[in-house]
Amino acid sequence: MKILNSFIAMILLFSSTIYAQVGINADNSTPDGSAMLDVNSSTKGVLLPRMTQAQILAIQNPASGLMVFCTTDKKLYIYVSTSVQWKEVQYGPGILQQPFPCGSNITISHVAGAVAPVTKTTTYGTVTNIPGEPTKCWITSNLGADTRQLPLTIQPKLLPAGYGSLTANRDTNMMEPSERPIRH
Secondary structure, X not given: OHHHHHHXXXXXXXXXXXXXXEEEEOXXXXXXXXXXXXXXXXXXXXXXXXXXXXXXXXXXXXXXXOEEEEOOOOEEEEEEOOOOEEEEOOOOOOOOOOOOOEOEOEEEEEOEOOOEOOOEEEEEXXXXXXXXXXXXXXXXXXXXXXXXXXXXXXXXXXXXXXXXXXXXXXXXXXXXXXXXOOOO
């Protein structure tokens, strides 16, 4: 009987070393075979150790791939043993935002300056499914526009051939050639 108990204990010990994976989840799923630690959640993330820069640099013999969040500069670092240094994880330009429901109104505050002539807050409508651009969301009027503006100056070299000037047609908001021919 003593031999049988020893044999069962060895099998249990041996089987536990073969399956040395940890799964942290709410659905009791099996950890992925390629991972030692498999964290699975649809509502929460993983929070890495948070340390000051001095605490990170004080880690003795850090393992290659060790990850920490630096509270001093608010950046994520990974230790790379081949270069014997902590490398900052570069963030890309992408950000996560709540999806904007196209078809809803959007309110924008304009500040007077080089682009906006006056400070004001305007609400714009949005539309989608424009021919040629069916997946994009468009604002229904120009930003900041509440009146149509005519061009202030026209360069002579841009005039249509045979005409000397352009005049504004206020009904169509278009610049039209005058009836005067160009005289040289």
